[in-house]
Amino acid sequence: MVNDSKTRRMMKLKLAKTSGFCMGVRRAVEIVLDAANRQQGPIYTYGPLIHNPQVLEILAEKGVTVLDDISGAKPGSVVIRAHGVPPRAKQALVDAGFTIIDATCPRVIKVQTIISKYARQGCAVIIVGDKDHPEVVGLLGYAKGMGYVISHPEDLDKLPSLERAIVVAQTTQDGHLFDSITRTIAARFPYFKVFNTICDSTLKRQAEVREMAKNVDAVVVVGGRNSGNTQRLAQVVEQEGVPAFHIESEAELDCKAIETLASIGITAGASTPNWVIKNVYRTIEALPYQARGRRDLTVFRIQRWLLLSNLYLAVGAGCLSYTCALLSGIRPDFASALMATCYVLSMHILNNFIGREAVRYNDPDRASFYDHNRPILLTLAIVSGAVGLFMAFALGSVPFLVLCIISLLGLFYKVKIIPELFRIGGKKIQRISDVPGSKTVLIALAWGVVTGGLPHLSVSLQITTTMIFVSLWASVIAFVRTAFFDILDMQGDRIVGQESLPIVLGEKKTVRILKQLLVIFLAALIFAPMMHLTTTLAYGMILSVFYIAAVLMAFEQHWVVPGFRFEFLVETLFVFTAMVSGLWQLLV
Ligand code: SF4
Known part of the structure; x- marks a missing residue:
């Protein structure tokens, strides 16, 4: 619904309860910052800590750098990010003299444990997820060479014949896609054991934004352009037939398009810091005042x-x-x-x-x-x-x-x-x-x-x-x-x-x-x-x-x-x- 000058007063703003850092990301960021604030010597993260440019900038300012090459780096502490890493990568770090600070999300550790257990019993492991995602790369490392990644239902045709297998999900996988893949698996390989390891934080976030999209004119999705879970939130909104504005910060807001709307939802990916969400919220909150005319704008400015x-x-x-x-x-x-x-x-x-x-x-x-x-x-x-x-x-x-x-x-x-x-x-x-x-x-x-x-x-x-x-x-x-x-x-x-x-x-x-x-x-x-x-x-x-x-x-x-x-x-x-x-x- 488009706002005319009368209804502009009524622009409704709704912020998703689940927006912003999830437990695993918050924990990883806190671990890195505590280390940076307290520890002496070089601190690295094994790959970019999260897919958020603002947080990465801050870490760089605090001297926390991304470890690209083990052999060329001065030994120090290396933080394993929330996605986790393959066990071999951890061992290589220890062998090279680095101290490991493990910030792997406990929910990712749970999936790694399931994979380890069944791989030890000789089961193949099918991971529903994005092949190149660091979490999936880490999970594959626990499958003892018997891991397969399925990103679409069609990928199932490429699987070799497997007698025993388990199916797990990347923790940030889209719930609907996982259901559709597991339905196909259940029909074709009824003896495979399925573990729905999608993190409830991801499920709740997607369910909430789906519900939100039904009641607003558009949803602003805040988060890094490369963040998979943020991209998925935008997709969920579009699946509901509602426009999604995926932005990294308030500077990218399409204010002209937004101020004409009567109701706007805001959600944010699991790696979006609070202050970025707050800034977006405040910018949108101020838009109707600017459109209402001089007197209202003056009152707002004084306030x-x-x-x-x-x-x-x-x-x-x-x-x-x-x-x-x-x-x-x-x-x-x-x-x-x-x-x-x-x-x-x-x-x-x-x-x-x-x-x-x-x-x-x-x-x-x-x-x-x-x-x-x-x-x-x-x-x-x-x-x-x-x-x-x-x-x-x-x-x-x-x-x-x-x-x-x-x-x-x-x-x-x-x-x-x-x-x-x-x-x-x-x-x-x-x-x-x-x-x-x-x-x-x-x-x-x-x-x-x-x-x-x-x-x-x-x-x-x-x-x-x-x-x-x-x-x-x-x-x-x-x-x-x-x-x-x-x-x-x-x-x-x-x-x-x-x-x-x-x-x-x-x-x-x-x-x-x-x-x-x-x-x-x-x-x-x-x-x-x-x-x-x-x-x-x-x-x-x-x-x-x-x-x-x-x-x-x-x-x-x-x-x-x-x-x-x-x-x-x-x-x-x-x-x-x-x-x-x-x-x-x-x-x-
Ligand atoms: S989305 Fe879930 S599993 Fe992934 S880091 Fe966050 S809390 Fe952990």
């Missing part, structure tokens, strides 16, 4: 500017400061809110510049925004930092001193200030940022101090249980928000060796901890007024716990996609707490 410059987040910090004051039972004052706003604005802008390498991968749109607006953003950071300190000074010498200390900690976060001898788990710690998980925890603590602690200290220098509780509550809210964005940024953080909490603990464990924290604070908010820790506004703050829990749930269930609108929703959390506080003040 984008507020979000990318962190100004909206900074206003959120001011809002949180206002809420904390009301929770503590002290009169909210403008100076505290402005101090929190200015501190957060300054630190977050500077951190985007200091950590620009990670920003480049996690959020290329933000990175180019910072490149284009460098002078204005740097000025904003310096001015807001100065205003924040001035406000703290106006609030008293203790708030000023505390703000100076946490500002310095923020500024020196990535600077080598720790003596070389200091280590954690064998890892050299020279900067605060080298401490695993420090980024997530320190940002949250700084928020807690600035929004919860300093307004209190400006009124009384006594450290009370109320001040501690309210600061902790603010820290928890900021922690959940920061950890949540860290989860979204895991791929980029890993590339630059930034060990955020989700990288140290893993995504699932981090989400579990966030949920537990929310439950604990839900209970604490219920009891806090009874224990005279806070005012009764704590009951209103239960709503903010539900707000962030709903965001987490929407993310986990894939109800929303991390684009502009979603990020805006997350950052609105702090504004939401202030709205609840304002209403509470009016009504209670």
Whole structure:
């Protein structure tokens, strides 16, 4: 369906839940990056790690090269990619003095094990797959010279007469093709044993995009041009009679053709990084605004500017400061809110510049925004930092001193200030940022101090249980928000060796901890007024716990996609707490 100017407002965007790195590719990329970030000496991959030019570029930048010729290369570590290799190739590497880091996908290992077992029993092995695909080449190596590759049903005619054989599939094989070949095999050679070894990740991806294609006008398939599984996704879409736009990055988007459509699906191959998908999603998301006319486009641009410059987040910090004051039972004052706003604005802008390498991968749109607006953003950071300190000074010498200390900690976060001898788990710690998980925890603590602690200290220098509780509550809210964005940024953080909490603990464990924290604070908010820790506004703050829990749930269930609108929703959390506080003040 083509969009006219009225329905342009309604362009529906749907991102496939299964798009992006599959388990095996993610694992292989993580293994290589961890090796590159921690190990000394040459690191090679045995063939290109995955069929994705962006990831290969990053690996090259980190000094990870592709091993082309064993004899001419300096010995070092060689990472076996997710596709696996024939056993003979592994042995040759060991004999040549290389250390092997095996990143073969566990699901590919399972197929190799099946083949080995039956080949030892004298069975021939028929592999349904692409003859030249590295995974198939690797699998053939386990068949003890009795392997045959079938790419089309017609290839079955070329098989020699076989008495005993097993049939397996390349893990990324098209499910329909495998079924049609095995049906023919079952009719002609009923005594062959068939193992459907197509990876469920591939099956799910294909099934999802098939279903998606039925409900959209076109599907954008993101992934390397040479990636077999990405090509197959585009084929599946076309089989459903729907146009497929196979692109490697947002630069290849046919915006003119896409902006006329009412509904678009986006999927991505198993070797496509998150940041590439995110960029494509954001570019398409912005198209209707450009087509709607000046006013809508201006609103969109303002919203984008507020979000990318962190100004909206900074206003959120001011809002949180206002809420904390009301929770503590002290009169909210403008100076505290402005101090929190200015501190957060300054630190977050500077951190985007200091950590620009990670920003480049996690959020290329933000990175180019910072490149284009460098002078204005740097000025904003310096001015807001100065205003924040001035406000703290106006609030008293203790708030000023505390703000100076946490500002310095923020500024020196990535600077080598720790003596070389200091280590954690064998890892050299020279900067605060080298401490695993420090980024997530320190940002949250700084928020807690600035929004919860300093307004209190400006009124009384006594450290009370109320001040501690309210600061902790603010820290928890900021922690959940920061950890949540860290989860979204895991791929980029890993590339630059930034060990955020989700990288140290893993995504699932981090989400579990966030949920537990929310439950604990839900209970604490219920009891806090009874224990005279806070005012009764704590009951209103239960709503903010539900707000962030709903965001987490929407993310986990894939109800929303991390684009502009979603990020805006997350950052609105702090504004939401202030709205609840304002209403509470009016009504209670
Ligand atoms: S598609 Fe499946 S088998 Fe292949 S690397 Fe990914 S998870 Fe492993």
